[in-house]
Amino acid sequence: MKTKTHILFSLIFLSSSFFDLSTAVSAAPKSYLLNCGASDAESNDADGRKWSGDLDLKFLLSPENSVLQRAGFQDPSLPSAVPYMTGRIFTKESTYAFPVKAGKRHWLRLHFYPASYGNLNSTDAYFSVVADGVTLLRNFSAAITAQALTLAYIIREFSLIPTSSNLNVTFTPSDEHNASYAFVNGIEVIPVPDIFDTPATLVGFSDQEVDVGSSTIQTMYRLNVGGQFIPATNDSGLSRMWYDDSPYLYGAAFGITYSGASEKAKIQYPEKKMEYVAPFDVYDTARSMGPDSKINMNYNLTWAFQVDGNFMYVVRFHFCELQLAKVNQRVFDIYLNNQTAQDGADVIAWSGSKGVPVYKDYALYVADEPGDEQLWVALHPSAEEKPEFYDAVLNGLEIFKLNDTNGSLAGPNPVPSPMLLAAESLIAGTVNAKWRPGVISRAAGGAAGVGLVFAICIVVYQQKKRIPGEAGNSGWLPLYGGSTSHTTTSKSTISGKSCTSSHLSSLAVSLSRHFSFYEIKQGTKNFDESLVIGVGGFGKVYKGVIDGGTKVAIKRANPSSEQGIHEFQTEIEMLSKLRHRHLVSLIGYCEENDEMILVYDYMAHGTLREHLYKSKEAPLSWKQRLDICIGAARGLHYLHTGAKYTIIHRDVKTTNILVDDKWVAKVSDFGLSKTGPSIDQTHVSTVVKGSFGYLDPEYFRRQQLTDKSDVYSFGVVLFEVLCARPALNPSLPKEQVSLADWALHCQRKGILSDIIDPHIKDQINEQCLKKFAETAEKCLSDHGVDRPAMGDVLWNLEFALQLQENPDADGKMDENGLINRSNTVGNDANSFSSNTNMSTGGASEASDDSDLNTNVVFSQLINPKGR
Numbered sequence: 076m077k078t079k080t081h082i083l084f085s086l087i088f089l090s091s092s093f094f095d096l097s098t099a100v101s102a103a104p105k106s107y108l109l110n111c112g113a114s115d116a117e118s119n120d121a122d123g124r125k126w127s128g129d130l131d132l133k134f135l136l137s138p139e140n141s142v143l144q145r146a147g148f149q150d151p152s153l154p155s156a157v158p159y160m161t162g163r164i165f166t167k168e169s170t171y172a173f174p175v176k177a178g179k180r181h182w183l184r185l186h187f188y189p190a191s192y193g194n195l196n197s198t199d200a201y202f203s204v205v206a207d208g209v210t211l212l213r214n215f216s217a218a219i220t221a222q223a224l225t226l227a228y229i230i231r232e233f234s235l236i237p238t239s240s241n242l243n244v245t246f247t248p249s250d251e252h253n254a255s256y257a258f259v260n261g262i263e264v265i266p267v268p269d270i271f272d273t274p275a276t277l278v279g280f281s282d283q284e285v286d287v288g289s290s291t292i293q294t295m296y297r298l299n300v301g302g303q304f305i306p307a308t309n310d311s312g313l314s315r316m317w318y319d320d321s322p323y324l325y326g327a328a329f330g331i332t333y334s335g336a337s338e339k340a341k342i343q344y345p346e347k348k349m350e351y352v353a354p355f356d357v358y359d360t361a362r363s364m365g366p367d368s369k370i371n372m373n374y375n376l377t378w379a380f381q382v383d384g385n386f387m388y389v390v391r392f393h394f395c396e397l398q399l400a401k402v403n404q405r406v407f408d409i410y411l412n413n414q415t416a417q418d419g420a421d422v423i424a425w426s427g428s429k430g431v432p433v434y435k436d437y438a439l440y441v442a443d444e445p446g447d448e449q450l451w452v453a454l455h456p457s458a459e460e461k462p463e464f465y466d467a468v469l470n471g472l473e474i475f476k477l478n479d480t481n482g483s484l485a486g487p488n489p490v491p492s493p494m495l496l497a498a499e500s501l502i503a504g505t506v507n508a509k510w511r512p513g514v515i516s517r518a519a520g521g522a523a524g525v526g527l528v529f530a531i532c533i534v535v536y537q538q539k540k541r542i543p544g545e546a547g548n549s550g551w552l553p554l555y556g557g558s559t560s561h562t563t564t565s566k567s568t569i570s571g572k573s574c575t576s577s578h579l580s581s582l583a584v585s586l587s588r589h590f591s592f593y594e595i596k597q598g599t600k601n602f603d604e605s606l607v608i609g610v611g612g613f614g615k616v617y618k619g620v621i622d623g624g625t626k627v628a629i630k631r632a633n634p635s636s637e638q639g640i641h642e643f644q645t646e647i648e649m650l651s652k653l654r655h656r657h658l659v660s661l662i663g664y665c666e667e668n669d670e671m672i673l674v675y676d677y678m679a680h681g682t683l684r685e686h687l688y689k690s691k692e693a694p695l696s697w698k699q700r701l702d703i704c705i706g707a708a709r710g711l712h713y714l715h716t717g718a719k720y721t722i723i724h725r726d727v728k729t730t731n732i733l734v735d736d737k738w739v740a741k742v743s744d745f746g747l748s749k750t751g752p753s754i755d756q757t758h759v760s761t762v763v764k765g766s767f768g769y770l771d772p773e774y775f776r777r778q779q780l781t782d783k784s785d786v787y788s789f790g791v792v793l794f795e796v797l798c799a800r801p802a803l804n805p806s807l808p809k810e811q812v813s814l815a816d817w818a819l820h821c822q823r824k825g826i827l828s829d830i831i832d833p834h835i836k837d838q839i840n841e842q843c844l845k846k847f848a849e850t851a852e853k854c855l856s857d858h859g860v861d862r863p864a865m866g867d868v869l870w871n872l873e874f875a876l877q878l879q880e881n882p883d884a885d886g887k888m889d890e891n892g893l894i895n896r897s898n899t900v901g902n903d904a905n906s907f908s909s910n911t912n913m914s915t916g917g918a919s920e921a922s923d924d925s926d927l928n929t930n931v932v933f934s935q936l937i938n939p940k941g942r
């Protein structure tokens with residue numbers, strides 16, 4: 076999507092007294108948090124930050140040109156009513172003038188909530204914003220931007236040095252549109268230490284430098300590489316937020332992540348200024364390429380970002396060596412947009428020693444060639460330097476846009492995907508269009524979005540203070556990379572207490588085997604990095620052995636991730652009660668030493684995804700792929716119907732479908748699962764979670780979860796298997812970025828065969844393809860009611876398999892299986908559910924492959940020590 080990228084920040088309060096309003100004396104630089112349009116003198120947001128109202132018009136130069144209005148609707152995903160529910164509406168050019176210290180660097184953050192204000196429609200607002208002579212936004216539509224990014228509100232962060240003692244911020248309604256108006260909900264002006272006072276090396280011209288400090292800067296991306304979301308409260312007083320980098324990783328190889336804390340590494344800032352450059356938490360986590368030199372030499376660790384063309388960008392790399400201490404141990408090259416930015420980067424050579432942070436800025440011009448408005452960051456081991464390890468490492472990454480020579484930072488409004496628009500027109504009739512014109516979906520429950528690689532990615536950051544203990548109260552990150560990665564809420568609220576078994580029901584405890592921490596340490600060679608087979612926000616997954624040789628997968632919760640711990644509890648509760656051939660099985664758990672560890676059967680063939688693309692092994696045959704899809708469909712069908720309550724997986728994707736040594740598919744990762752509606756309910760209301768690219772648009776819109784959300788995600792999986800490409804691929808032209816959109820488009824145009832994986836194209840017989848594609852298409856129906864039940868999907872896939880093996884079978888089976896089968900399968904499911912009673916601990920084990928037989932084979936209680 077032609078998403079113009081924006082980093083959006085939610086506000087958290089400023090902890091440092093340096094910036095604190097209350098301690099600001101007249102001489103000290105002043106911070107302003109202006110709750111525009113608010114009549115209260117002072118009000119707090121969800122984080123306790125104090126915003127002042129602007130009723131007294133202290134800063135507004137021409138108050139007669141504006142009115143204050145309340146938003147017509149409070150979107151549930153707003154982090155708090157302050158500052159979003161009130162806005163100042165400008166019908167003519169109007170200027171806020173903030174008294175500031177000239178020559179001192181400031182953040183300027185603008186908050187926009189595109190809602191209806193009085194009788195004004197949010198889609199009519201088009202305007203420009205100029206600050207200190209630099210155009211920050213031009214012909215800006217907050218409604219279109221929010222729609223394309225599927226966000227409820229937009230925050231833009233700029234950094235500038237005011238040239239006079241008044242920082243003028245001017246809002247002008249655009250004259251390109253009739254009846255347009257301007258508005259703003261919140262303005263932050265905050266003095267900060269100058270962290271842009273060093274020039275950046277111009278990529279391609281190693282002898283030239285770009286003076287960053289003289290430009291006005293817009294923050295585009297800010298990532299804690301290899302780590303988790305860092306809330307503004309943990310950001311050394313500069314109130315920035317740092318996001319997990321995994322959604323931006325490109326390709327199937329995403330290296331490994333690690334943290335210094337576990338090795339008790341001390342981060343030592345070389346000078347005071349560095350403390351402001353990035354907080355401890357950024358330097359304390361990193362992503363490297365992995366332990367295998369051969370593999371590392373064969374790939375680039377790559378991130379991709381959507382940016383606006385015709386601008387100079389500064390890419391800031393944050394490094395801190397946490398593992399090695401000598402020069403020439405880990406040396407690598409850095410590429411930006413296929414050009415060498417740095418040859419032979421050696422963190423220790425730069426920093427002088429282990430644990431000392433260092434950053435490097437590189438400037439790069441991104442031209443305005445259609446489809447090229449991207450910024451690629453790639454790392455590759457430097458063979459030339461013959462280092463000890465062929466590896467590369469990165470701790471943090473920021474991307475800043477600099478004003479152009481015309482004094483502008485403004486890019487065009489993003490273009491929502493055609494599919495998004497189509498979906499919108501569909502629901503226009505069903506949703507009260509008055510208060511949410513033009514916006515079909517948004518992040519539920521939360522706060523900040525990051526500017527996105529693709530328009531549909533968001534980060535939700537839930538304000539944990541507001542709903543303590545509520546299951547859905549933490550954020551999550553969309554996943555473009557692979558393993559599960561859920562952003563967590565603020566670390567500061569996590570107690571150091573160990574998870575005792577009180578977190579688990581006695582049933583779960585009695586059904587699973589308990590491992591000692593010693594056994595786990597033995598089995599993973601003390602959590603040896605070389606045994607890591609998966610990484611995510613929850614922690615790491617290791618390959619290990621128990622009982623003197625049984626291979627297992629060991630998932631260790633990151634103790635600082637409360638979300639991770641919550642998901643572990645969900646997973647253990649779910650899995651200890653469920654046994655099925657097509658669900659990954661839990662062997663046991665360990666809760667000791669503040670640790671939360673789960674032990675599973677080892678899946679020799681890893682994830683389905685790694686066999687689909689960028690695989691070093693031979694591609695799977697069509698028949699193998701079909702078998703795996705059928706197995707996974709069985710697992711999901713069992714979840715939906717096999718227990719007393721429907722269990723909704725909520726995170727169906729190719730990385731959560733594992734394959735064992737006999738190529739049997741197993742659904743895994745129940746950390747987000749919810750026990751679904753009982754008979755008298757039709758849905759569960761919940762905070763939207765899941766993975767982008769797979770997320771049911773209806774769930775997204777209505778925040779009501781049903782088993783059909785899993786069906787949607789599974790439809791994406793089916794197309795992914797057929798086309799061998801990721802659910803989201805930001806490097807493709809915008810209409811192709813989302814596989815769900817693109818495959819549906821091709822299917823409806825009758826050109827699906829153009830996008831089938833060339834490895835299997837010749838193997839698929841025509842009827843089989845037709846059945847398979849129709850099934851996938853039905854799964855992706857916009858409305859849940861139009862999607863088949865998982866049992867029907869399963870039946871249709873089996874039918875497709877029959878057609879593949881015996882094309883003449885067509886006539887013998889009912890072509891309209893989707894309709895006719897649903898009753899049969901539904902009945903089976905009902906009788907099944909009455910047989911199994913989860914609440915009394917009936918664990919069931921499916922003995923063989925035939926799905927509809929799963930209902931008769933179960934209740935083989937597992938022996939907790941029996942493995």
Ligand SMILES: *[C@@H]1O[C@H](CO)[C@@H](O)[C@H](O)[C@H]1NC(C)=O
Nearest residue numbers: 372373374375410413453455
């Ligand atoms: C890594 O990126 C550089 C620059 O784009 C490219 O020249 C090189 O071929 C890439 N290497 C691999 C292994 O993909």
Ligand SMILES: *[C@@H]1O[C@H](CO)[C@@H](O)[C@H](O)[C@H]1NC(C)=O
Nearest residue numbers: 289290291387477478479480
């Ligand atoms: C941004 O504007 C300033 C002042 O107008 C100018 O000196 C600087 O060169 C501009 N930046 C770029 C990258 O053109």
